[in-house]
Amino acid sequence: MSSPTVLKLGGSVVTDKDAPETVDDERLAALADAVAGHDGPLVVVHGGGSFGHHHASAHGVSRTEGSGDPAAARGIAGAMEDLNRAVVGALADAGAPAVPVHPFSLAARDADGDLSLPAGSVATMLDEGFVPVLHGDVVAHAGEGVTILSGDELVVALAASLGAERVGLCSAVPGVLDADGAVVPRIGAFDEVADALGGSDSTDVTGGMAAKVRELLALDAPAYVFDADAVAEFLAGGEPGTRID
Ligand code: IP8
Structure with missing residues (x-):
């Protein structure tokens, strides 16, 4: 596989941050057109915006403050799956070979908070011509239950393990x-x-x-x-x- 580009779409870019669980459809469609026009291996990561952050604060969960309540894990992970479905759907509508990847099912933190993120499935998706679309999520955290895994952490971990050529935020x-x-x-x-x-x-x-x-x-x-106006230029x-x- 040639070295991929890793692109993060911030939560404030793809959602309306002031309205709970609201996608910014117009902006997302414009971003999806730019992504669909990209030639070469690409991983997309999106943030939580008005989906994840709202549920995370409602359950008192952060990158360091965990929760052992399965309802908290389901609530945050479920909201992020909803947003991921919207992002993958917009990318697919624009013609990009986007597929969903849910980090809660892949990643873990040890008791020191260090992240492990096996990237073999993402690498194989890239080899097969897909655009994997990951997102900020909850992550199982030794001794804490679940904590928040930010999109930025995913970008850094994926860029290192996949040997990314360029990274865009x-x-x-x-x-x-x-x-x-x-x-x-x-x-x-x-x-x-x-x-x-x-x-x-x-x-x-x-x-x-x-x-x-x-x-x-x-x-x-x-x-x-x-910012969002410069995605096509970056790609x-x-x-x-x-x-x-
Ligand atoms: O918006 C946070 O990801 P970020 C994800 O990249 C959740 O910080 C679940 C709040």
Whole structure:
């Protein structure tokens, strides 16, 4: 298999984040057209948006706070399956050979929180010409029941194990922004953006981007952060938004 491209569609891009369990059909259809036009092996990962996050907070489950309640696991996993069905359906309607992959059935975390994600099934799907579509999910976590597995963690794990050629993160922002709100074109080391992203110890909102940049810097493949308008450019081999490598 030649090296695949890994593309994440952020939850805020494919859903209406303000309305529980609502797909942004128009935006999703436009993204699906861009994906269907791609030539070459491609893995798609999507986030939770107004599907997963709503159920995760209702059940008090996060990346570190687990739950042993099977109803919590079913509720979160079920909502994400619903969103995945919508994303796979839109990609199929646009002509992409998309197939669903549910990470809850594949992955696990050990007691230290480290993720194992066997990627053999995804690699074989790629060899067979499919576009596997994974999503943020719950994951069985030793000693915690289930915790949340984010789409970003999946992207990093898959890019490493599949030897990805390029990684794209499509989110609500046009790139990693500096303190003045301008897109940083290229990041080669965390120090270059530590101030703008709130340093290495911050958590939550800014910590999200800081943690993402750190993880993407650790990959062999170049990663790009861009918004929905730039997906076609990225898939055509262009360099939109922020390049991280
Ligand atoms: O939106 C979270 O994935 P993310 C998935 O990529 C759930 O952080 C289930 C909340």
